[in-house]
Amino acid sequence: MDATQCVIDVRSLRRVYDGGFEAVRDVSFSVGRGELFALLGTNGAGKTSTVELLEGLAKPAGGQVRVLGHDPYAERAAVRPRIGVMLQEGGFPSELTVAETVRMWAGCTSGARPVGEALELVGLTKRANVRVKMLSGGEKRRLDLALALLGRPEVLFLDEPTTGLDAEGRVDTWELVRELRADGTTVLLTTHYLEEAESLADRLAILHEGRIALTGTPAEVTATHPSRISFDLPEGYFPGDLPPLAELGVTAHETAGRTVRLQTHELQRAATGLLLWAQGAGVELRGLDVRSASLEEAFLQIARDARAEDTAQDAAQDRTKETVA
Numbered sequence: 321m322d323a324t325q326c327v328i329d330v331r332s333l334r335r336v337y338d339g340g341f342e343a344v345r346d347v348s349f350s351v352g353r354g355e356l357f358a359l360l361g362t363n364g365a366g367k368t369s370t371v372e373l374l375e376g377l378a379k380p381a382g383g384q385v386r387v388l389g390h391d392p393y394a395e396r397a398a399v400r401p402r403i404g405v406m407l408q409e410g411g412f413p414s415e416l417t418v419a420e421t422v423r424m425w426a427g428c429t430s431g432a433r434p435v436g437e438a439l440e441l442v443g444l445t446k447r448a449n450v451r452v453k454m455l456s457g458g459e460k461r462r463l464d465l466a467l468a469l470l471g472r473p474e475v476l477f478l479d480e481p482t483t484g485l486d487a488e489g490r491v492d493t494w495e496l497v498r499e500l501r502a503d504g505t506t507v508l509l510t511t512h513y514l515e516e517a518e519s520l521a522d523r524l525a526i527l528h529e530g531r532i533a534l535t536g537t538p539a540e541v542t543a544t545h546p547s548r549i550s551f552d553l554p555e556g557y558f559p560g561d562l563p564p565l566a567e568l569g570v571t572a573h574e575t576a577g578r579t580v581r582l583q584t585h586e587l588q589r590a591a592t593g594l595l596l597w598a599q600g601a602g603v604e605l606r607g608l609d610v611r612s613a614s615l616e617e618a619f620l621q622i623a624r625d626a627r628a629e630d631t632a633q634d635a636a637q638d639r640t641k642e643t644v645a
């Protein structure tokens with residue numbers, strides 16, 4: 321990526337908490353101007369720990385972070401006015417009203433949007449005179465977002481922006497984030513919602529136990545996993561009666577009872593071949609289920625692989641203990 325276009329650059333980043341726990345291990349990625357980059361991961365994967373380093377809220381134990389060409393921790397004064405931050409926990413004074421909160425924040429923000437405009441952006445206009453303590457969880461998230469947007473930031477960090485929002489609120493927030501991106505704002509987002517990353521992100525990384533397990537565009541990450549087809553073998557037919565599966569682009573198959581399960585990276589070719597075969601044979605493929613590869617599948621596979629690795633490591637440790645004993 322051209323250095324002038326690179327807005328966030330992270331190299332071999334590490335974060336170690338007191339007590340020695342390494343929450344971020346050798347994380348590297350970069351985000352270009354106007355791009356939306358999503359960090360995904362299971363609970364405790366290290367998303368917030370990473371984002372806090374990018375926001376300059378903590379000093380890395382190793383590696384390097386550059387935001388808009390600066391070290392966000394050491395050169396906070398240069399970076400802070402140009403970024404907007406929506407933390408997971410906002411924590412505003414609960415006795416102030418929504419409008420008072422935004423006004424107070426605007427007082428500390430150079431070039432702040434008018435209060436009414438900020439509230440309008442996040443759909444809180446009608447709640448302007450309500451005390452913060454009376455807001456719902458979703459409304460508090462909107463207020464958080466309004467504050468992050470106050471200074472018209474060049475770079476926006478959104479840590480789980482739609483957690484706690486109802487379906488309509490989520491869609492509204494997605495629309496707003498799309499508009500901000502279209503206006504040239506660079507966005508780094510963490511989320512638990514795979515459809516959120518799939519629909520918004522230009523590129524994403526899936527974190528697992530502090531490391532990037534997979535990264536790319538949503539389409540690239542999805543393509544690392546196969547699509548699946550399953551169906552019941554028609555009465556009187558055996559797996560050997562099916563057309564040659566390799567010729568249909570099937571990469572793996574198994575039969576359990578009468579159910580056949582296939583995996584393929586060429587879904588259309590495999591499905592068409594099977595349906596043509598069924599039509600030619602005059603049989604029905606009962607229970608036919610065709611699923612294209614999804615981000616969810618890629619995500620779940622990482623969790624499964626990690627569990628299998630943990631189990632293998634535990635077994636190896638048990639064997640070592642037995643040998644020592």
Ligand SMILES: Nc1ncnc2c1ncn2[C@@H]1O[C@H](COP(=O)(O)OP(=O)(O)OP(=O)(O)O)[C@@H](O)[C@H]1O
Binds near residue numbers: 367370
């Ligand atoms: N202050 C801290 N001291 C020690 N360990 C911490 C601290 N904060 C977080 N951790 C640990 O670091 C790991 C990563 O936490 P982090 O909050 O970054 O994960 P996350 O991916 O954002 O999770 P979630 O999706 O649940 O918000 C977790 O194991 C967590 O328990």
